[in-house]
Amino acid sequence: MDKHYDAKAAEAKWYPFWEQNGCFHDEPGTGTPYSVVIPPPNVTGILHMGHALNQTIQDILVRWRRMRGYNTLWLPGTDHAGIATQNVVEKALKKEGKRRQDLGREAFLARVWEWKKQYGGTIVHQQRMLGNSTDWRRERFTFDEGCSRAVAKVFTQLYDEGLIYKGNYIVNWCPRCGTALANDEVEHEPNHGHFWYIRYPVVGSAKGVAGEPYADYVMVATTRPETLPGDTAVAVNPKDERYAHLVGKTVILPLTGREIPVIADDYVDREFGTGIVKITPAHDPNDFLVGKRHNLAEINIMTDDAHMNELAGAKYCGMDRWECRKAIVADLEAGGFLDHIEDIDNQVGHCYRCHETVESRLSKQWFVRMKPLAEPAIAAVKSGEVRFVPERWSKIYFNWMENIQDWCISRQLWWGHRIPAYYLGDDVFVAETAEEALAKAKAKTGNAALTLADLKQDPDVLDTWFSSWLWPFSTLGWPEKTADLDYYYPTTDLVTAQDIIFFWVARMMMAGLHFMKKPPFKNIVIHGIVRAADGSKMSKSKGNSLDPLELIDQYSADALRFSIALITSLECDTKVNKEKFEIGRNFTTKIWNAAKFLEMQEEALKGAGGAAAGSLAGQSRFDGRTVFGQSLSADDRHILYAADLACRKVNEILEAYRIQDGALAVYDFFWTQICDGYVEYVKDAPNKAVSVAILRDVFWKALRLLHPYMPFVTEEVAHQLGYLKDGETIMRQPFPVGYTDAEKAAWGVTAENYEFVNAKRAAITALRALRAEYKVPPSAWVKATIARGTDGSAGAPAPLPEEEVKVLAKAMRAESVDFVPAGSDLAMPSKMTPFGTVYLSLEGLVDKAAEAKRIAGELAKLAGFIKSAEAKLANENFVAHAPEAVVAEARRKLAENRDKVAQLEKLAKLFA
RNA sequence: GGGCUAUUAGCUCAGUUGGUUAGAGCGCUUCCUUGACAUGGAAGAGGUCAGUGGUUCGAAUCCACUAUAGCCCACCA
Numbered sequence: 001m002d003k004h005y006d007a008k009a010a011e012a013k014w015y016p017f018w019e020q021n022g023c024f025h026d027e028p029g030t031g032t033p034y035s036v037v038i039p040p041p042n043v044t045g046i047l048h049m050g051h052a053l054n055q056t057i058q059d060i061l062v063r064w065r066r067m068r069g070y071n072t073l074w075l076p077g078t079d080h081a082g083i084a085t086q087n088v089v090e091k092a093l094k095k096e097g098k099r100r101q102d103l104g105r106e107a108f109l110a111r112v113w114e115w116k117k118q119y120g121g122t123i124v125h126q127q128r129m130l131g132n133s134t135d136w137r138r139e140r141f142t143f144d145e146g147c148s149r150a151v152a153k154v155f156t157q158l159y160d161e162g163l164i165y166k167g168n169y170i171v172n173w174c175p176r177c178g179t180a181l182a183n184d185e186v187e188h189e190p191n192h193g194h195f196w197y198i199r200y201p202v203v204g205s206a207k208g209v210a211g212e213p214y215a216d217y218v219m220v221a222t223t224r225p226e227t228l229p230g231d232t233a234v235a236v237n238p239k240d241e242r243y244a245h246l247v248g249k250t251v252i253l254p255l256t257g258r259e260i261p262v263i264a265d266d267y268v269d270r271e272f273g274t275g276i277v278k279i280t281p282a283h284d285p286n287d288f289l290v291g292k293r294h295n296l297a298e299i300n301i302m303t304d305d306a307h308m309n310e311l312a313g314a315k316y317c318g319m320d321r322w323e324c325r326k327a328i329v330a331d332l333e334a335g336g337f338l339d340h341i342e343d344i345d346n347q348v349g350h351c352y353r354c355h356e357t358v359e360s361r362l363s364k365q366w367f368v369r370m371k372p373l374a375e376p377a378i379a380a381v382k383s384g385e386v387r388f389v390p391e392r393w394s395k396i397y398f399n400w401m402e403n404i405q406d407w408c409i410s411r412q413l414w415w416g417h418r419i420p421a422y423y424l425g426d427d428v429f430v431a432e433t434a435e436e437a438l439a440k441a442k443a444k445t446g447n448a449a450l451t452l453a454d455l456k457q458d459p460d461v462l463d464t465w466f467s468s469w470l471w472p473f474s475t476l477g478w479p480e481k482t483a484d485l486d487y488y489y490p491t492t493d494l495v496t497a498q499d500i501i502f503f504w505v506a507r508m509m510m511a512g513l514h515f516m517k518k519p520p521f522k523n524i525v526i527h528g529i530v531r532a533a534d535g536s537k538m539s540k541s542k543g544n545s546l547d548p549l550e551l552i553d554q555y556s557a558d559a560l561r562f563s564i565a566l567i568t569s570l571e572c573d574t575k576v577n578k579e580k581f582e583i584g585r586n587f588t589t590k591i592w593n594a595a596k597f598l599e600m601q602e603e604a605l606k607g608a609g610g611a612a613a614g615s616l617a618g619q620s621r622f623d624g625r626t627v628f629g630q631s632l633s634a635d636d637r638h639i640l641y642a643a644d645l646a647c648r649k650v651n652e653i654l655e656a657y658r659i660q661d662g663a664l665a666v667y668d669f670f671w672t673q674i675c676d677g678y679v680e681y682v683k684d685a686p687n688k689a690v691s692v693a694i695l696r697d698v699f700w701k702a703l704r705l706l707h708p709y710m711p712f713v714t715e716e717v718a719h720q721l722g723y724l725k726d727g728e729t730i731m732r733q734p735f736p737v738g739y740t741d742a743e744k745a746a747w748g749v750t751a752e753n754y755e756f757v758n759a760k761r762a763a764i765t766a767l768r769a770l771r772a773e774y775k776v777p778p779s780a781w782v783k784a785t786i787a788r789g790t791d792g793s794a795g796a797p798a799p800l801p802e803e804e805v806k807v808l809a810k811a812m813r814a815e816s817v818d819f820v821p822a823g824s825d826l827a828m829p830s831k832m833t834p835f836g837t838v839y840l841s842l843e844g845l846v847d848k849a850a851e852a853k854r855i856a857g858e859l860a861k862l863a864g865f866i867k868s869a870e871a872k873l874a875n876e877n878f879v880a881h882a883p884e885a886v887v888a889e890a891r892r893k894l895a896e897n898r899d900k901v902a903q904l905e906k907l908a909k910l911f912a
Numbered sequence: 913g914g915g916c917u918a919u920u921a922g923c924u925c926a927g928u929u930g931g932u933u934a935g936a937g938c939g940c941u942u943c944c945u946u947g948a949c950a951u952g953g954a955a956g957a958g959g960u961c962a963g964u965g966g967u968u969c970g971a972a973u974c975c976a977c978u979a980u981a982g983c984c985c986a987c988c989a
Contacts, residue, residue, distance in 0.1 A: 395916070566936095600947085877970080893932065
């Protein structure tokens with residue numbers, strides 16, 4: 001093996017190997033399916049940390065299941081992202097000095113497809129850098145032919161079922177994008193604005209005078225004076241006694257002279273502003289509802305691009321909304337209608353795409369009736385058929401589902417699925433294709449001479465989510481009955497961040513249940529968001545974002561994946577900084593170096609010939625049969641136990657989606673158990689051939705445990721060490737599940753032995769600590785004594801074999817280790833361990849005064865503990881209620897600490 | 913306004929149904945370049961688990977309130 005691991009070379013070698021050899025691909029049919037659809041990133045997107053987190057989690061789950069023998073599908077793809085993509089292309093056009101209108105719809109769409117062909121593969125390429133084991137042979141696009149057919153079918157069916165309707169509605173409108181926005185697509189931001197107090201004179205009264213506020217006019221407070229020409233009423237709360245006398249009267253709308261009624265409606269908050277609201281049904285969602293209740297006229301005074309139209313009055317017509325605001329305020333002031341202006345902090349909606357201030361606007365839009373769809377989706381989670389992980393997200397899901405509003409699905413864009421509605425005069429024909437629509441039109445009108453040219457298709461396209469909500473089944477071939485659909489639907493897990501539970505997850509639930517009669521997935525795994533080190537959201541504009549590709553370049557894909565898995569909990573958001581990724585990088589190095597060690601040991605054994613390899617001659621691979629009959633040392637049996645434990649733990653942990661715990665478990669197993677523990681042992685192992693063979697076996701287990709987290713380095717090392725032949729892949733090797741009980745019994749792999757070796761190591765640590773405390777130079781060889789049970793004493797452990805004692809002594813850098821019976825009381829510095837009391841003979845110099853001081857401190861600490869432990873054990877309730885093991889442990893601890901005190905007191909005399 | 917979550921070592925976070933003297937990584941201190949690894953090894957310091965009260969033999973863990981922070985939804989003309 002090379003001295004250093006070359007991550008880039010491994011990545012460049014293995015990913016194409018996997019992809020070209022179909023390692024990511026299974027055919028439907030045999031085995032138990034495990035399927036996941038990727039949340040499709042925007043085709044315009046570039047890989048960010050959110051993707052890295054989301055896809056690392058999925059890949060870990062998928063690779064793990066695949067190795068466990070599941071028939072696995074992880075389906076990749078991209079989203080056509082209506083507005084985002086159209087914006088990108090429009091920006092490019094702008095550089096040429098053109099608008100999309102200059103090209104016309106057909107040419108513009110051709111241009112977008114051209115763009116997609118050229119740049120749309122960016123993110124898909126970047127995903128490969130992560131090591132995703134997505135089945136690229138099944139890659140889909142929300143706007144490809146199959147998805148488009150699914151969309152048309154769904155629209156038609158919902159329309160026929162009466163679940164899609166076209167309605168006059170007040171929508172959030174982005175004047176720059178020229179499209180309606182869903183509520184969720186509007187971002188509310190704090191705004192320092194003004195409250196304009198305006199007098200509306202009451203008809204039939206004298207002109208208002210200051211100081212007589214309610215006699216002659218009503219005072220309206222508004223933040224949007226430019227909408228005044230669209231007012232069709234003034235409203236007060238019906239319970240508001242101050243204004244009760246005004247209800248039913250008429251006031252004059254300033255600047256227009258129009259007379260509008262004063263109405264009473266619960267919507268009005270008595271406490272807010274003046275308690276009197278101007279009602280502008282065409283320009284405010286609440287006013288719209290009030291208008292509906294009171295049959296008010298809806299006067300739309302603005303154009304699509306937020307300029308005033310002729311209904312705003314000749315003077316304002318053509319003005320931009322902000323310009324008009326100024327003009328109207330000036331005119332109100334000039335006319336004596338403006339009472340005063342107040343500063344106010346409120347929230348103003350902005351377009352999530354272009355950040356333009358959103359306008360509420362009256363328009364005809366298509367809607368999906370959501371209530372009937374939501375009910376089964378609620379039931380599926382309530383019944384437990386579909387599960388949220390972590391479970392608490394179901395509350396948020398219910399909260400939204402139970403208060404669901406109809407979904408505005410039409411968008412005034414060109415890039416997207418065109419609404420399959422065709423107009424012939426006042427008639428609308430909805431059908432999957434234009435031909436079918438024509439047939440319907442012919443049937444309805446009885447006019448056989450109609451042609452496609454007579455029908456006009458709706459110019460709008462559908463919201464992007466209208467294709468993504470079908471993703472789990474449209475990508476498997478629906479509406480065709482395909483083998484994939486039959487086998488892989490419903491998918492198993494859906495992994496996504498919390499921010500698209502409503503946009504996407506909830507809607508997929510509805511679509512899946514409605515069209516497939518089965519929920520689209522069984523488990524919804526929600527993870528947090530990756531945040532910058534200071535806790536803020538990462539964003540390019542803030543310059544606080546980390547680029548996963550840069551991290552891969554610097555630290556390797558495995559390092560990125562492992563680090564992100566290790567630091568991310570499903571429960572909450574993750575703050576990251578660059579240094580975090582050193583963990584993964586260092587771990588990769590550690591794996592490589594440990595592999596080098598194993599290779600060297602094996603080379604050495606081979607070099608020494610069959611004699612050194614003992615009865616394992618020619619057999620470098622550990623297995624129960626060859627080793628059985630040889631005596632395995634305690635340390636050998638310890639690592640086998642640790643390996644068994646790690647395998648069981650990792651499987652159990654991944655079963656529960658605890659990605660982070662799994663990373664920790666396998667990290668600990670590899671680093672602490674294998675490297676710090678067993679590798680150190682192997683260096684001096686009495687029966688090296690056996691121990692190296694065991695190392696080979698547990699190393700192979702560790703590699704496979706690690707593979708879902710670190711695919712590249714594990715594949716590379718597996719080949720370097722000869723676990724796999726050319727053409728094979730670790731991806732398809734069985735994931736370790738631990739040894740059988742029979743194996744463990746045959747090898748003497750027991751919990752007792754595991755604890756025994758842990759104890760032995762604690763003794764080593766204790767002696768090292770003593771050396772450090774007494775400043776014994778590392779080069780010095782010391783005398784160690786351990787007081788522990790001897791053969792004769794009841795229940796005491798048997799003495800150690802001579803060879804083990806040698807190893808122990810070497811680890812302690814002790815020229816000798818003497819054993820004395822437990823309870824021996826030596827006047828030497830000591831530490832208690834489960835193995836026994838470890839004494840260090842201080843034949844050198846020690847600063848007596850400092851030592852006495854230290855001991856005094858220690859004694860004080862122990863006294864505190866002993867006091868509380870005594871109290872605890874004196875408590876009858878504790879003894880009666882606590883589990884036996886807990887009580888026993890408490891007793892043991894107390895005794896141990898009492899011994900410690902006795903020891904220290906003795907020592908204290910020594911130093912006095 | 914409605915809902916959700918968090919608060920544990922200097923930092924980032926674990927702590928599974930209440931039960932050892934509360935853990936990890938990074939950072940810090942001291943020591944170590946003896947052949948797997950200095951992207952490393954050994955040892956160590958550092959926490960009254962946000963606060964108050966309650967339930968319990970026993971609370972970081974359960975309950976209530978308070979404080980602070982964050983997120984989501986709905987939003988005031």
